[in-house]
Structure formats: C-alpha cells, structure tokens
Amino acid sequence: MTDDELLAGVREAFTVLDPVPADVLAAARASIAWLAPSATLAELERDRSARAAAGVRGAANRVLTFASPDGSVEIEVSENGRDRELMGRLVPSMPALVEVRHRDLPPEGITTRAEPAGLFCVPRVPEGLVSLAFRLDDGTTIVTSWIRL
Known part of the structure; x- marks a missing residue:
C-alpha cells in the first residue's frame, strides 16, 4: 500500500x-x-452596553466602536426580537455603500448607503456573527472585524 x-x-x-x-x-x-484583500480592517476598539435606567422600559442599546488607520465606525445596536437595528456613522464623515455580511445572508448581504454626513441605518439584521464592509466613493473599502450581535 x-x-x-x-x-x-x-x-x-x-x-x-x-x-x-x-x-x-x-x-x-x-x-x-467575502474576501476583500485590499480592504482596510477596522478592529473592535470599544464595546459598551448602556444600562437601562431604573423604571425605563426597553433594553439598553449596545455601542460599538471600530478603529482603522483611515478612520473609525461608531455603531449603536438595538434589539428587536431576533433582529437587530444598526445605526451608525463613519468618522471622518463620508458617503459609502454599507454592506452587512452575515452567514445567513447571501454574499452581497444587506446593503444601504451612508449619507455624506457618514450616517447610516440598517434595520432587520439577523442576530449572530456580523461584519460590515464600507465601500467608499474613492474606491477604498473598510471592513469591520466580525462580532456577535
């Protein structure tokens, strides 16, 4: 043999x-x-869970900050059952195509636009491991590290 x-x-x-x-x-x-070899990685720098004030209804929101050499991304995560809503901004402010990457979504994921002020909102993101890709108008891409929502 x-x-x-x-x-x-x-x-x-x-x-x-x-x-x-x-x-x-x-x-x-x-x-x-999902490979983006020329993308800049924005790594998780801060993960804060605000505590709900006594007597206030609803869950506290989670605030994530990702940092890269080209800037940062701040995201507020709100729970809505099994889904999450992501509201965030790019710093410095710039328009971009925002792609949510998730195992249960097709490769193009969920997409939306960040306005010129850098603000964006993505409703109905499934819970689980998520990464965001920001395709800037100048052709560069910033990709966040994967995080469980």
Missing part, C-alpha cells in the same frame, strides 16, 4: 464516520465571496 492509497483510505473513513456539517461547508464557501 502506497502513502497515497493510505491517505485516500483515511480521507474516506473520515468522510463516512465524521463528515463536515453542511452549515460549516456553506459558511466556508460564503467566506470566499
């Missing part, structure tokens, strides 16, 4: 006895479509 035959047998055994779950394969395939 050659090394190649042995490895083929081991591969077949794992395929039968411990197959890769379909959702893991789907997430891996989708991640290839």
